[in-house]
Amino acid sequence: MSEPFVIVGGDAAGMSAASKARRENPDLEIIAFEKGDWVSYGACGLPYYVKGEIEDLEDLVSVTATEFREERDIDLRTQHEVTGIDPQEQTVTVEGPDERFEQAYGTLLIATGASAIVPPFDGVNLDDVHTLHSLPAGAEIRSRIESTGPDSPETVGVVGGGYIGIEMAEALRGQGLSVHLFEMLPHVLAPFGETVAEAVEAELESQDVTLHLNTRVEGFEGDEAVQAVRTDDERVPVDLVVIGVGVQANADLAAEAGVELGESGAIATDEYGRTNLEHVYAAGDCAEMTNVVTGDPDHVPLALTANRAGRAIGQTVTGTPTPVGPIAGTAAVKAFDLEAARTGLIDEERAQDAGFNPISATITSASRAGYYPGGSPIEVNLVADRQSDAVLGASMVGEEGVAKRIDTIATALHAGLTVHEVEYLDLSYAPPFGPTWDPVLTAAKVLAGKLD
């Protein structure tokens, strides 16, 4: 009998791999260790849980631990932390609630995810300073803001203007709280580019979120609980803080075992999700993937990437070698009444670093035919390479029809289409859903004109 397929981490990548491996091979022993209590949960839904739009934390769980055990025959052990990997012996050291033991593996998948970055701010350990790093953390924030009485928070400081920060600003305003959003950079949503950022900033302000751009948070003040955010030039009284400045790959366990990390600090993997160690794979938020535009390693920890890579590895380890596929860094975010989306390379400097000669066009079009009631503007920023005419990336913002419209460009990136090829795509048209020339086509037309 062969050694089991052992998985470290019970969220998207790990459990996708476990499930796929089980479907492909009913006889394989599959053991998954999760250090916490929750498995296979949609962390992306946490802001909406905090907002109160999702009633129960359990609603965010797509498959329960019991279902994995009983329906999928996966030996899933929660409250079991893997603390060491011995690649020579092919074992992992596991600390369970009652015992510490060695577990042999035939194949190992490291799917340890990522953690919220907590900068070393003064006062970061004060009460009511939170990150949104887990389901219990989300539950704690919601229980605090829904609490009644004199201690119930009224003003919240959100540190970080990435998509977690934006989604939390919406959630907290939705709960009737005053919100201050602090962003160190000149704009929110840096990976979405300036066009999107400016539209989102205007939306945040119209929703009475107080924006502090270009503002470095230096610390938090208070006795037991936080009472103020101190920045480089002022002191903003708050009753609660949510930090969302990004995540970092949980790669220490891997690194200690001799697994190579990439430049991003996440685990370096090949096209099949293999690490440099034999029989050891990595997937999800802890791992690098290949960027489809640059061909280089990239670390964009997002849900689909984790699910997809886990599933591919589940297939590979059961005998059907399946590449995990490249990523385009495609992302969408709802910011109050706006949708924002991005894919590929849109930052000029980053494009140059990758060896491209970028050129871009920004257009304003609309979500419906001009004469059809209820339409709203859509702005599209499209970026291409001057030499090859290849599309490199795009970002978009508008009130409707944006989040999934980006997929046209994401598909074009995977296919390596040029701007001229995008210009001549036969996209759908009907008056309620767009102008005759879709905003994507208009952007391509304008950019093609600049390339000629």
Add this chain to the structure above:
Amino acid sequence: MSEPFVIVGGDAAGMSAASKARRENPDLEIIAFEKGDWVSYGACGLPYYVKGEIEDLEDLVSVTATEFREERDIDLRTQHEVTGIDPQEQTVTVEGPDERFEQAYGTLLIATGASAIVPPFDGVNLDDVHTLHSLPAGAEIRSRIESTGPDSPETVGVVGGGYIGIEMAEALRGQGLSVHLFEMLPHVLAPFGETVAEAVEAELESQDVTLHLNTRVEGFEGDEAVQAVRTDDERVPVDLVVIGVGVQANADLAAEAGVELGESGAIATDEYGRTNLEHVYAAGDCAEMTNVVTGDPDHVPLALTANRAGRAIGQTVTGTPTPVGPIAGTAAVKAFDLEAARTGLIDEERAQDAGFNPISATITSASRAGYYPGGSPIEVNLVADRQSDAVLGASMVGEEGVAKRIDTIATALHAGLTVHEVEYLDLSYAPPFGPTWDPVLTAAKVLAGKLD
């Protein structure tokens, strides 16, 4: 001085060509003949005008005749019908309101559009039997249904369950009328396939449209005005009829001059929109295009195709040869509270005729993450070729997020992607806009499983 660029027909294809040619060459003489009064109008908006959502017929005009003349320096002559083409002499015969004359051309563009098909039904000439073939026709229908008094229509028979029929059913119900929809085939929206058709039929019935499927209309009864639709098995009393059974290319003028027509009856064109006659182009609803999936000529008269081909020809005739590009037959339609969309080859028989060995998968997914409120089902039917694994086409239906989601597959068709390649596209994800695995990806996963 060279002979002018002469255009026959003043709607999308013709005026796109005129406008592009003017931008490319400020000195070229450009003459456009339009036999009616209206130019560059959005006929696709007519159902919404009839519904009353668009106030004025003028709102459907994107650029007025005066603007073409004064701002774009295009010699646009309305009420001028071209009645003959002499390709040897390079002249056209024109009948204006006051005179008949010959006009020499250097390049000729035939952009004569398409006409509503009117089957030879008994009583087709009765009053209150309409087609939606023009802006004035739309105005007449709206003025009839908004009329008050004893003659004001209460019940309308819509003949034809294509998208015009569906949109008109919505418009007429929106105006508070009873609607009977007659379709000869077993399903409405034949080009969208059965999955979509069944969902749309359920929606029509839930909106109190009386469906008569598998029902051949034999004629209309009445004295002066129509009083009933007579089908093969009953007599349905109505006060008004709208016929929308399809369109046919206006190709007689071209054919009489020796222009070759394709099998569809529309004008055969090459990749630059050229006909078999030297210096004679054709574009828009009167012309065939190349299908991107089959590589064969195809006639899918839609707005974007006309705009795009016209624009490319305007560029070609001013010195920059520009292919008109292939079409995928991408289309979207709003049917009350549903969105339906299609692209490529989805009909099994048609795929076989084109030399493919089709296989398909139909899945039900959702428009939002499972836990996010307000989501609704999206059904996707994805078709591929067993031999090559290439995606051949898709159709979708749902309450939201469908009309533009089809563009992912349309783009995949232009790029020739396989099902496996679509399965590994990095599409956007955020809980308000879809599940982690986009419905397109889920369809590809399931179809890939069938292909393995």
